[in-house]
Structures are given as structure tokens and as C-alpha cells.
Amino acid sequence: MSDAASVHPYIPNSLPRIKREMLDAIGVAEVDELYAAIPERLRFAGSLDLPEPLRSEYALRRHVEAILDRNESCARTLSFLGGGCWQHYVPAVCDEIANRGEFVTAYYGETYGDHGKLQALFEFASMMGELVELEAVSMPTFDWGSAAATSLCMAARITGRRTAIVPASTGAERRSIIGGYCEPWVDLVTIPFDRASGLLDLDRVREAVSDETACVYFEVPGYLGTIETQAADIAAIAHEADALCVVGVDPISLGVLEAPPRYGADIVCGELQPLGIHMHYGGGLAGFVASPDEERFVAEYPTFLIGIGPTIVEGEYAFGEVVWDRTSYVRRGESKEYTGTTQFLWAIAAGAYLALLGPDGLAELGRGIMERARYGARRLDELPGVRAPALDGPFFKEFVVDFGETGRTVAEINRALRHRGIFGGADLSDEYPELGQCALFCVTEVHTQADIDRLADELAEVLR
Amino acid sequence: MTLRPFHQASWNEPVLLEISSPGERGLLVPEVEDGVRAAAKDPFAGIPDSLRRSEPPALPELSQPQVVRHYLRLSQETLGNDVNIHLGLGTCTMKYSPKVNEELIRSPNVADLHPLQNDETVQGMLEVFYRFERMLCEISGMSRFTFQPAGGSQGVYANARMMRAYHEANGDGDRDEVVTTIFSHPCDGASPATAGFKVITVYAGDRGYAEPDAIKAAVSDRTAGLLITNPEDTGLFNPHIDEIVDIVHDAGGLCHYDQANANGILGITRARDAGFDLCQFNLHKTFSSPHCSMGMPCGAAGVTDKLAPFLPAPTIELDGSRYYLDYDRPQAIGKIRAFHGVPASVVRSYAWVLSLGADGLREVAEVAVLNNNYLATRLSAVDGMEVSFADENSDHRLEQIRYSLAKLQEETGVGTVDVARRTADFGVASYFPSHEPWIVPEPATLEPSESYSKADLDTYAEIMAQISREAREEPETILNAPHRSTIHKMDPAPHDDPELWALTWRAYLRKAGKGRRA
Numbered sequence: 011m012s013d014a015a016s017v018h019p020y021i022p023n024s025l026p027r028i029k030r031e032m033l034d035a036i037g038v039a040e041v042d043e044l045y046a047a048i049p050e051r052l053r054f055a056g057s058l059d060l061p062e063p064l065r066s067e068y069a070l071r072r073h074v075e076a077i078l079d080r081n082e083s084c085a086r087t088l089s090f091l092g093g094g095c096w097q098h099y100v101p102a103v104c105d106e107i108a109n110r111g112e113f114v115t116a117y118y119g120e121t122y123g124d125h126g127k128l129q130a131l132f133e134f135a136s137m138m139g140e141l142v143e144l145e146a147v148s149m150p151t152f153d154w155g156s157a158a159a160t161s162l163c164m165a166a167r168i169t170g171r172r173t174a175i176v177p178a179s180t181g182a183e184r185r186s187i188i189g190g191y192c193e194p195w196v197d198l199v200t201i202p203f204d205r206a207s208g209l210l211d212l213d214r215v216r217e218a219v220s221d222e223t224a225c226v227y228f229e230v231p232g233y234l235g236t237i238e239t240q241a242a243d244i245a246a247i248a249h250e251a252d253a254l255c256v257v258g259v260d261p262i263s264l265g266v267l268e269a270p271p272r273y274g275a276d277i278v279c280g281e282l283q284p285l286g287i288h289m290h291y292g293g294g295l296a297g298f299v300a301s302p303d304e305e306r307f308v309a310e311y312p313t314f315l316i317g318i319g320p321t322i323v324e325g326e327y328a329f330g331e332v333v334w335d336r337t338s339y340v341r342r343g344e345s346k347e348y349t350g351t352t353q354f355l356w357a358i359a360a361g362a363y364l365a366l367l368g369p370d371g372l373a374e375l376g377r378g379i380m381e382r383a384r385y386g387a388r389r390l391d392e393l394p395g396v397r398a399p400a401l402d403g404p405f406f407k408e409f410v411v412d413f414g415e416t417g418r419t420v421a422e423i424n425r426a427l428r429h430r431g432i433f434g435g436a437d438l439s440d441e442y443p444e445l446g447q448c449a450l451f452c453v454t455e456v457h458t459q460a461d462i463d464r465l466a467d468e469l470a471e472v473l474r
Numbered sequence: 475m476t477l478r479p480f481h482q483a484s485w486n487e488p489v490l491l492e493i494s495s496p497g498e499r500g501l502l503v504p505e506v507e508d509g510v511r512a513a514a515k516d517p518f519a520g521i522p523d524s525l526r527r528s529e530p531p532a533l534p535e536l537s538q539p540q541v542v543r544h545y546l547r548l549s550q551e552t553l554g555n556d557v558n559i560h561l562g563l564g565t566c567t568m569k570y571s572p573k574v575n576e577e578l579i580r581s582p583n584v585a586d587l588h589p590l591q592n593d594e595t596v597q598g599m600l601e602v603f604y605r606f607e608r609m610l611c612e613i614s615g616m617s618r619f620t621f622q623p624a625g626g627s628q629g630v631y632a633n634a635r636m637m638r639a640y641h642e643a644n645g646d647g648d649r650d651e652v653v654t655t656i657f658s659h660p661c662d663g664a665s666p667a668t669a670g671f672k673v674i675t676v677y678a679g680d681r682g683y684a685e686p687d688a689i690k691a692a693v694s695d696r697t698a699g700l701l702i703t704n705p706e707d708t709g710l711f712n713p714h715i716d717e718i719v720d721i722v723h724d725a726g727g728l729c730h731y732d733q734a735n736a737n738g739i740l741g742i743t744r745a746r747d748a749g750f751d752l753c754q755f756n757l758h759k760t761f762s763s764p765h766c767s768m769g770m771p772c773g774a775a776g777v778t779d780k781l782a783p784f785l786p787a788p789t790i791e792l793d794g795s796r797y798y799l800d801y802d803r804p805q806a807i808g809k810i811r812a813f814h815g816v817p818a819s820v821v822r823s824y825a826w827v828l829s830l831g832a833d834g835l836r837e838v839a840e841v842a843v844l845n846n847n848y849l850a851t852r853l854s855a856v857d858g859m860e861v862s863f864a865d866e867n868s869d870h871r872l873e874q875i876r877y878s879l880a881k882l883q884e885e886t887g888v889g890t891v892d893v894a895r896r897t898a899d900f901g902v903a904s905y906f907p908s909h910e911p912w913i914v915p916e917p918a919t920l921e922p923s924e925s926y927s928k929a930d931l932d933t934y935a936e937i938m939a940q941i942s943r944e945a946r947e948e949p950e951t952i953l954n955a956p957h958r959s960t961i962h963k964m965d966p967a968p969h970d971d972p973e974l975w976a977l978t979w980r981a982y983l984r985k986a987g988k989g990r991r992a
Contacts, residue, residue, distance in 0.1 A: 061831065085582035103542055116555070126552040130545065136979035293818045295812050342673070
């Protein structure tokens with residue numbers, strides 16, 4: 011075989027000449043001798059049945075781009091989808107930083123060689139700590155659902171109890187993640203939400219709480235967009251029973267909404283994706299957990315925790331793993347929860363986002379989102395047979411729209427909108443049959459007045 | 475060989491919160507149109523004061539150049555695989571992540587897709603999923619894969635959940651134990667433990683891997699399954715692996731093959747052909763998707779036909795010429811990760827496999843094994859460094875080796891943690907000693923994947939040789955290292971002390987009383 015036929019640009023030692031030198035140095039005639047430990051009966055005979063390779067970068071790019079061009083992205087299509095992943099503006103600086111080769115190709119946190127990466131991660135935790143006013147913040151979990159599941163398990167271990175109260179308004183997918191994960195450790199009690207407001211019924215919370223309750227979990231804003239106005243009362247009910255209060259948040263709301271500990275949260279968790287991270291077909295999700303910096307909390311984190319400390323040189327910072335012996339890397343089969351590679355790159359992007367926005371930017375952004383969402387609800391509510399918001403609790407960026415009186419299903423309406431170049435709100439009719447033909451619409455800072463007017467106008471045509 | 479003089483970037487960057495300058499802004503947000511504002515009226519109507527932000531968060535206030543400069547300095551203080559010979563991270567399969575694949579996933583056709591878009595609008599993405607699933611089935615011999623797990627440990631966790639669901643569906647729910655081995659990845663114990671299993675860990679025999687008799691002694695009618703890495707972290711391939719699978723099957727258990735260490739066996743040996751029922755590949759390791767500072771990963775989980783009904787929803791199916799997400803899966807375990815996992819990793823890995831083909835994948839494996847054995851040959855000349863289990867097992871290691879520096883430590887007092895720290899002075903990230911527990915004394919686990927040149931391997935060997943010489947001639951140089959890294963030797967004590975540890979800047983200010991700039 012000629013060198014040109016065998017050489018591969020990603021594999022320096024694919025050159026036969028170099029291979030020969032290396033084999034000689036090892037003292038074997040063929041590479042196959044190095045595989046002597048694998049018995050013949052376990053060897054794969056023949057060649058894998060894979061597509062012919064596209065060896066030139068150009069051919070590869072043409073092929074993959076042609077496939078991906080069959081997608082219709084939210085960059086070109088006006089979208090009002092939310093429901094756990096949201097289209098926000100991603101600042102160019104966030105992309106620049108998250109795309110740096112040094113960060114993209116680094117891995118495990120190493121105090122010296124990766125000092126810069128660890129500092130960026132510590133700064134992420136520090137800024138999240140300011141946002142939620144808590145001193146202990148985890149490295150990323152897989153997503154909001156895994157952050158909530160871990161928070162509930164932590165609460166169970168901290169309190170020595172094994173029941174957690176979760177509202178039915180948490181969303182089916184997130185409840186599935188939480189339920190499956192918690193099943194061996196925490197019994198979930200699902201409580202209904204008020205059909206009119208989307209908020210919790212305090213009497214139902216009181217009924218559900220007992221001396222077996224490890225924690226009460228709720229979200230601000232919730233999956234259905236509503237802001238739980240009774241948050242302080244719910245936290246008080248939990249605390250009266252010596253249970254913890256766990257609150258899930260969309261952190262982009264925290265420039266305008268209160269830091270959860272101020273209304274009684276003990277553990278805060280949530281989703282980082284809104285903070286300068288592209289949706290990536292859901293790949294942009296990453297969760298976080300935060301708590302007071304008390305040993306009884308910190309000892310129960312399964313995640314990586316990065317701390318700041320000194321070096322032998324005065325004034326120099328170093329970053330290291332805090333209580334590494336907690337983690338499943340050490341405890342193996344004795345672990346309470348596993349950890350591993352999750353979504354750290356997004357923590358770096360989220361940190362950069364918070365640094366860019368600052369307190370004023372975040373407050374302006376939050377207010378603007380709320381104004382646009384209200385404008386959107388108002389425009390849709392004007393349409394015959396359409397009710398928006400269909401839940402009368404206050405909302406942040408998402409709101410439920412009821413199409414029941416139009417005689418059309420959400421699926422039909424969304425199909426028609428799609429043909430007009432619009433992705434309508436997420437269909438809730440399977441997830442919450444009790445709501446009937448409802449959809450969850452999301453409006454953020456990416457939507458101009460003209461965008462929202464276009465939605466309303468096209469919807470009017472569709473419903474005509 | 476003379477090593478090049480090196481000093482890593484050392485900017486002494488303050489923590490961002492120290493350099494805040496009140497009033498500065500890094501980004502202006504889109505203005506709200508008058509018509510919107512007028513119609514929205516008071517957006518906070520109905521929200522009680524207890525839920526309105528009472529004090530602005532103490533985020534830094536910085537203009538854009540300050541933010542960019544800060545983060546780019548931090549990136550310069552990070553030795554990713556793009557900038558160093560990163561073969562020291564054994565078990566992690568550091569390798570080159572092709573730049574063209576990064577460009578592909580940054581396209582709006584990947585980056586700006588919403589996971590709830592109608593199937594008709596994501597046909598390209600579903601096609602990539604579908605095609606790549608077929609590829610992994612061929613590479614492993616398995617019948618189906620899910621890409622939902624967003625990490626290797628989550629892939630193992632998904633498979634542990636499927637084991638449980640399978641046994642419960644077969645009226646065998648009393649099986650509450652799993653077996654793993656001490657040189658398997660820690661998550662092979664931790665992930666099933668999280669799923670509620672009691673974990674039995676089998677230790678290695680004389681030859682450095684679990685012997686069939688030890689597995690036989692560990693299984694019973696309580697055994698739900700086995701979770702084992704092979705080759706293990708030692709780089710040793712357990713040649714009895716199919717016999718071990720038979721033992722577990724005979725006891726009624728299922729077998730999961732942790733293929734995070736698959737880089738040396740692509741096209742050489744397959745999970746299904748050794749009898750396994752489940753396996754997982756880490757796309758961010760073997761399949762070249764970048765490690766992204768600990769994420770965005772994918773732990774692709776594969777199963778045989780009999781376990782396929784338990785795969786989490788949705789699966790990706792093809793109906794004629796149309797791809798669709800199938801949620802109609804009555805026996806599926808619940809959601810493992812929201813939506814569809816980390817699709818960008820799937821796109822990257824699809825492109826990577828396509829750039830190589832069957833022969834190319836085998837070339838990857840063979841060169842990874844060749845590189846490892848060549849480096850071992852070079853390192854065998856380093857005084858004080860030995861291949862673990864070398865006396866007991868003369869088999870060639872596959873893609874990685876757990877070395878021991880016990881001899882160096884005994885003779886000079888310089889241990890592996892010191893040596894690892896010292897390597898940072900030569901422009902390579904400190905190597906990974908070992909997962910816990912340290913069965914091999916003074917361990918160092920090196921994995922020179924196919925991405926490193928012979929000259930890279932020679933350089934790395936020379937770094938270790940030089941440090942070995944220093945250990946005898948000037949041990950203080952090593953004990954006080956690093957000297958030419960971003961920072962100097964860390965005092966680790968605070969990180970295990972509740973009075974001193976600080977996970978955030980606000981905790982640090984409370985405990986230390988001040989920052990450097992105060």
C-alpha cells in the first residue's frame with residue numbers, strides 16, 4: 011500500500027515507515043502480535059460493514075451539510091417553543107469563549123495545567139451563588155431534571171426522611187427523570203395544581219406534608235410558565251414539618267424575581283441553558299444545585315465541587331476539588347449517587363453570560379421578557395375562541411394558550427402555522443389532558459413586536 | 475533529546491468579581507418597543523413583593539473587552555488536547571477532535587434547533603441519529619442504541635435501569651445485586667448503586683484481571699447482572715471475558731460491557747460476540763467528540779433485541795423515507811436525560827466514523843495499541859518506572875497502561891503525585907494516577923491514543939526520564955514543583971476543611987475575610 015493510500019490526517023503514525031520503526035523498537039514483526047491477549051474465538055473476522063469513508067474533508071463536509079440542510083432551524087423560522095429548552099439570544103462573546111479550542115479540548119480538572127478552566131468554573135459557581143444568594147454551588151448536572159432529582163435525594167439524606175412532594179405542574183418529562191432516579195431512595199407524592207391559576211393549593215400542600223416529608227419541591231417559574239405567588243407560604247409549611255424547601259428556577263428570571271432563599275428555599279436547582287447557550291436540539295441543557303455552605307449540605311452533593319484556596323506563593327489562587335472523597339470516583343459501589351462527565355462547557359458559557367449582563371442587564375432583560383410575553387398573550391387573547399393566558403397566575407416568559415373554543419386541535423393549528431413558517435407553542439394536550447386543547451407559548455427577548463404581531467395575524471388566518 | 479524550554483501562561487487573573495466596575499456593561503439587551511410596553515402595562519402585576527428581586531445580584535459589572543480578555547487569558551491557562559501532548563489522561567482517550575466537525579455542529583442547523591420541533595423540520599438530525607445508530611450496531615454487534623444518556627456514567631446508569639426493568643418484566647425483580655471489578659471504571663459500581671443495586675466488587679487475580687472463579691463466587695440467584703470494563707484501566711484484556719459472561723448468564727444475570735476503553739479494539743473484537751447483552755460507548759472518548767472541559771458528552775447505550783423494548787423513549791425510526799421519533803414504547807424505562815441527549819456529539823462522531831470507514835477505524839485501534847506499546851518500550855528505560863503486573867502477566871497491553879512509580883518512590887522519596895505535578899513544568903498536563911483505590915502503588919495511567927506522533931511519544935518519554943533523573947539528583951525541584959506552570963504548588967488542606975473550603979466567591983470573602991485585591 012502506498013503512503014498516500016494509507017495515511018490519515020488525524021493519525022500521525024499511520025505512515026508505514028513510522029510504524030515499521032515503532033514495531034522494530036518494540037521488537038514485534040506485526041501489530042497483530044500486540045493483540046495476542048485477545049483469543050482467536052473473540053476476534054471479529056472480516057471487515058465492519060460501514061459506509062465507504064469520505065476521506066477528504068471537503069467530501070465529508072458536503073455530505074454532512076447536505077443532510078443537516080434538511081433541518082429547519084429556529085434561526086430562520088419564527089419559533090414560540092419552550093417547555094424546558096428556550097430560545098434566547100446567545101451573545102457572540104459566549105460563543106467565542108465556549109468555542110475556544112483550549113476549553114473545548116480540555117477534560118478532567120487539573121490544578122496546574124487547567125488552572126484557567128478551573129477558575130472559569132469557580133467563577134461560574136460564584137456568579138450563580140450571587141444570583142441565588144447561596145454559598146455552595148455545584149458543577150453542572152446533566153439538566154434541570156437531574157439537578158432536581160439530586161436535590162430531592164440530598165434532602166432525603168439530610169433529613170433522614172424519604173418522602174418528597176412534587177407538583178403535577180412540574181412537567182411530564184422532568185417528573186419522569188426525577189421519578190426514575192429517585193425511586194430507590196425517595197417516595198414522590200404528586201400534588202395537583204389549581205386548574206384556574208396554575209398555582210398550588212396550599213391546603214393540598216398541608217395535607218401532603220407529614221413528619222415523613224424530606225422536602226417540598228416547586229418551581230419559579232414553573233413548567234407551565236406561572237410564578238408561584240405563595241412560595242413563602244409553601245416554604246413555611248415545609249419548615250413547620252422540619253422538612254426542606256427545594257426550589258427549581260430558570261436563572262434568567264433572577265434579575266427581576268427574588269433570590270429563592272429570601273422566601274424560604276433551602277436548596278435551589280435549575281437549568282443553565284437560557285444563560286448564553288444555544289438550544290442544540292436539547293443538547294444545550296445543563297443543571298445546577300445550590301445550598302447553604304454547611305457541612306450537612308456539602309457532604310451530600312454527588313457532583314464535582316471546585317474550591318478556591320492558596321498556593322505556596324502569597325496572593326496566588328489555586329483551585330481544587332472540595333471533599334473529593336464524597337464522589338463516586340472514590341466510593342464506587344458504595345456511592346449514594348454517581349457522577350461523571352456532564353456539561354461543564356456550558357458552565358463556562360453561562361459564567362461569561364452573567365459577567366456580560368451584570369445586575370442591570372439581567373434586570374432589564376427580565377423585565378423586557380415579561381413585557382413581551384404579556385404583549386404576546388394579549389394579542390393571542392384577542393383572537394376569537396382563543397384564551398391567553400389560560401392560567402390566571404402571573405407568568406414569566408411562557409404562558410398556556412387555550413384553543414378549546416376554536417374547535418381545532420393544537421396539532422392542527424401547529425401544522426397550519428408550520429406551513430406559514432412559524433413553530434407554534436408546545437402541544438400540552440397529551441401531557442395535560444385535563445387542560446384540553448392547550449399549548450405552551452414561549453416569548454423571549456428574541457421576539458420583536460413585529461414577530462408577535464405576525465404570529466397573531468397568521469393565527470387569525472389559520473383560525474378563520 | 476533536549477526538551478524545549480517552556481513556561482505556561484501565568485496571568486495572575488483576579489477572580490471576575492474582584493474587578494467589577496459599577497455602571498459598566500458588557501452587553502445591551504434588545505429594547506422593548508413602545509407598543510409592547512404600553513400594552514403590557516405593569517408586567518409585575520399580581521406578583522407579591524416577596525417574589526420581586528429586593529437587592530440586585532452582586533454580579534460583576536464589566537465592559538465587553540474586559541470580559542473577553544479575562545476569559546481568553548483563562549483559556550491560555552488551560553492545556554487542552556489542542557495545545558499539549560495530552561496522553562497523560564489514561565482512561566480518558568484524549569484524541570484529536572477534527573475542526574471540521576466543530577464547524578458542522580456550530581451551524582444553526584444543529585445549534586439552533588429546538589428539541590420539540592416537529593419531526594418534519596428535523597429530518598436531517600434524525601437521519602444522522604439513524605445512520606449513526608446503525609454504525610454503532612455494526613461496531614458492537616448490538617441491535618439498538620440510544621443516544622439519550624449525556625455521559626458515560628449516565629450510559630452505564632441507563633443500562634443498569636434497563637437490567638432492572640428486564641428482570642422485573644420477567645417476574646425476577648428480586649435480583650438486587652450486581653457484580654463489577656476493581657479495575658473497571660468506578661461508575662460501573664456507582665451507576666448501578668444509584669439505580670438501587672447492591673454492588674459486589676471482584677478484585678483482580680494474580681494476572682491483573684478478574685478470574686472466572688472469582689466471578690463464579692460472586693454470582694447467585696440475587697445477581698441482576700455484571701458491569702465490567704475490558705480492557706480494564708490497566709490496559710490488560712481479560713481473555714476469559716466470554717467465560718465470565720457465561721457464568722453470569724448461567725446465574726440468570728445480564729452482562730454490560732463498559733466500552734469507554736474501546737479505542738484499541740475497534741474492528742478487532744465486539745461486545746455482542748463476547749456474549750454481552752448491553753454496552754456503552756463514550757462518544758467523547760473513542761469517537762473523537764471533544765471532552766469540552768467535562769461535557770458535552772454522550773454515553774451511547776446499546777442493547778440486544780431482548781432488551782430493546784426497555785430503551786428509553788423516544789427511539790428514532792424510519793418509515794419509508796421519513797424519520798420519526800417513536801414515543802410509543804410501553805416497556806421503556808423513564809427518561810434518563812431531557813429530550814434527546816447531546817445531539818451535537820452524535821453529529822461529530824458520525825462525521826468522524828465517516829471520515830475513517832471500516833479500515834480507518836481498525837487503523838485507529840491498531841495505531842493506538844502500537845503507540846501504547848511503543849511508549850511502554852521507551853518508558854521501560856526510565857529508572858523507577860514499571861508496568862503494573864509486568865512480572866505476573868507478560869501480555870502486551872492494549873491502548874493504555876497503568877504504570878507504577880513505587881520503585882522511584884522507595885529509592886528517592888519522590889512519589890507519583892510529585893512527578894505528576896512536575897510534568898506541568900514541561901508543557902504537558904499532569905497525568906492521571908489512577909482511579910481509587912490505588913491497588914497499583916504510586917500509579918500513573920497513560921493512554922497515548924492514535925492522535926500522537928512518534929515524536930510526541932519520544933518527548934513524553936524524555937520528560938519522564940528527566941524527572942526520574944531529577945528525583946535522584948535534585949528531588950527538591952520535584953517536591954516543590956511546579957515552577958513554570960500558571961501557578962505554584964497548591965496547599966490542598968482547605969479543600970477538605972469545612973471552616974476553610976470555599977465553593978463561591980461569597981463564601982471565600984466570608985471565610986478569608988478578603989480577596990487579593992482588598
